[in-house]
Amino acid sequence: MKSAGIALSLATAGLAAPTAAPSWSGWKGVKNLFVFGDSYTQTGFDVKGTQPNAANPFGNPTFPGWTSSNGPNWLGFLTSTYNASFVKTYNVAYGGATVDSALVVPYAPTVLSLKNQTQNLFLPTYGSHPAATPWTSADSLFAFFIGINDVGNSWWFDNSTALYDQIFTVYDGLLEQVYETGARNFLFLSVPPVNLAPLTLENGDYAIETEGKAIGVWNQKLGNLTQAFGKKHTDARLFIHDTFGLYNNVIKNPAAYDQTKGLKNTTGYCAAYQNGTPTWYTKDPSCAYAVNEYLWLNNLHPTFPVHNATAASITKLLS
Secondary structure, eight states: OOOHHHHHHHHHTTOOOOOOOTTOOOGGGOOEEEEEESTTTOOOOOTTSOOOOSSOTTOSSSTTOSOSSSSOOHHHHHHHTSOSSOOEEEEOOOTTOOSOTTTSOOSSTTOOOHHHIIIIIIHHHHTTOOTTSOOOSTTEEEEEEOOHHHHHTTTTOTTHHHHHHHHHHHHHHHHHHHHHTTOOEEEEEOOOOGGGSHHHHTTOHHHHHHHHHHHHHHHHHHHHHHHHHHHHOTTOEEEEEOHHHHHHHHHHOGGGSGGGTTOOBSSOOOGGGTTOOSSTTOOOTTSSSOGGGBSBSSSSOBOHHHHHHHHHHHHHHHO
16 A cells, blocks of 8 residues: 555544455556445446446446436446546445345335345356456455445444444355455445434434444444454455545535535535436526535435545545
8 A cells, every 4th residue: 555644544543454465456457346335336237237348337327327426426436537447347236225134124125235236136147257247356346335324224223333243244244255256356435424414414413423423333343344354364455445534524624625625515405406407517596506516415415526536535545
């Protein structure tokens, strides 16, 4: 890892710094990106549809896909703006996902959890390295951005810490299954401070503080998980991106990043925009600002500028 600053920031946040491994040839060496997560990551990719190709590195649907950001999400920017080489992106993320629906119930029974994404989509479709997707350990990166809904649907539980122990046991088991297929390079994104999203702000100080503590516990356990996984598999390369810190910086000072310096409201949203707009830069007369000048598109999902900043930050971490 080139930057001691990044290592320090991760350590300060209680997160694991990347471990050395011969399988990692740098971000420029990544040709395949397999991604798991929730609505902050989803693009609507169908594993049975058109696969990633030269015309569309996402395969399906048309870029930027069905995102929650009113434009490209962090994955879209990472693949199309900050890619150091052509990267085929296989994104099985599903909106509303938790790690295991049996432990934290999602908003609808049709939601595909991380467990479903791994066992029902990735393993049977790509786990055997099919001829149509000839990925290798060295040229592939596996990214996981999960936990927002696990925390959001459980932060008020009396037993949330014990519950998170159960969840991370499942999480670890899923990582083992992915590792067994040949995955060696892993990227994890910490849970951002969604307790500062309008959804929680509207519920007052108790909700803000309690969900904030739950997010802290989750991110600490994510750090513990990656540290243990790295010790067990010394041939694996592990990165944790401090997504929590980045979002926190943006909320306090949008000018902290070039990609977010145009934001003018970081605590609320305009109802006219909450279901998306005709363009990425729409200005509705009923709103104080254009849609891209609000951090939040609706009560939980951010607009594309912070996703852009996230992708740029991840690129620095991977490089």
